[in-house]
Amino acid sequence: xxxxxxxxxxxxxxxxxxxxxxxxxxxxxxxxxxxxxxxxxxxxxxxxxxxxxxxxxxxxxxxxxxxxxxxxxxxxxxxxxxxxxxxxxxxxxxxxxxxxxxxxxxxxxxxxxxxxxxxxxxxxxxxxxxxxxxxxxxxxxxxxxxxxxxxxxxxxxxxxxxxxxxxxxxxxxxxxxxxxxxxxxxxxxxxxxxxxxxxxxxxxxxxxxxxxxxxxxxxxxxxxxxxxxxxxxxxxxxxxxxxxxxxxxxxxxxx
Numbered sequence: 001x002x003x004x005x006x007x008x009x010x011x012x013x014x015x016x017x018x019x020x021x022x023x024x025x026x027x028x029x030x031x032x033x034x035x036x037x038x039x040x041x042x043x044x045x046x047x048x049x050x051x052x053x054x055x056x057x058x059x060x061x062x063x064x065x066x067x068x069x070x071x072x073x074x075x076x077x078x079x080x081x082x083x084x085x086x087x088x089x090x091x092x093x094x095x096x097x098x099x100x101x102x103x104x105x106x107x108x109x110x111x112x113x114x115x116x117x118x119x120x121x122x123x124x125x126x127x128x129x130x131x132x133x134x135x136x137x138x139x140x141x142x143x144x145x146x147x148x149x150x151x152x153x154x155x156x157x158x159x160x161x162x163x164x165x166x167x168x169x170x171x172x173x174x175x176x177x178x179x180x181x182x183x184x185x186x187x188x189x190x191x192x193x194x195x196x197x198x199x200x201x202x203x204x205x206x207x208x209x210x211x212x213x214x215x216x217x218x219x220x221x222x223x224x225x226x227x228x229x230x231x232x233x234x235x236x237x238x239x240x241x242x243x244x245x246x247x248x249x250x251x252x253x254x255x
Contacts, residue, residue, distance in 0.1 A: 053080050075244075
């Protein structure tokens with residue numbers, strides 16, 4: 001028997017599971033990567049040691065586009081040549097999605113091409129306002145689930161978004177600075193990844209223009225992440241989480 005559901009009720013469209021064995025039996029059009037284990041690297045993140053950029057594409061939900069009914073977000077994570085690397089699905093309830101909108105708490109499960117969950121991104125429920133320092137967003141990244149590797153913490157700044165990237169001990173490692181109110185007159189909106197002294201720019205998270213129809217009628221977005229090849233693989237996983245937080249804070253609007 002084939003079943004296309006996960007424990008949280010969400011499933012990548014091209015993944016089918018055999019309920020008798022719990023194994024994936026259909027991986028059509030999915031690209032598999034056999035990467036050897038690396039000492040000190042969290043299980044499942046080995047592939048990230050080989051890349052310095054990722055593309056994150058949010059999937060368009062037809063019902064959401066037509067009637068405005070907010071659904072759980074789903075993302076594809078691609079490498080620089082467009083091959084599927086990971087798949088991410090939001091776990092949430094209908095009440096939170098409809099009542100809290102982009103401020104909603106969430107858990108996003110990042111799966112590899114074998115259907116194994118390798119990263120869990122968790123955002124608690126908090127009010128959101130750039131004018132009040134008590135309403136600051138934060139996010140925790142675990143890789144694998146249960147093993148915290150880092151945090152994203154918003155800094156208070158009324159005019160432009162700023163975030164601290166911290167390790168598992170809450171120690172600041174990097175900074176992320178965005179444009180004025182998270183907005184830009186250019187097609188792409190860049191959030192720069194900086195060293196703690198803000199002297200060197202080492203990468204960026206870019207919200208990419210997806211076309212007029214998709215921008216106006218859906219909240220489906222594309223993002224690019226660039227970081228140094230030798231960046232700690234844990235911080236690369238945290239950058240994926242930062243991309244999700246930036247999407248919800250500034251671009252997750254229902255039109």
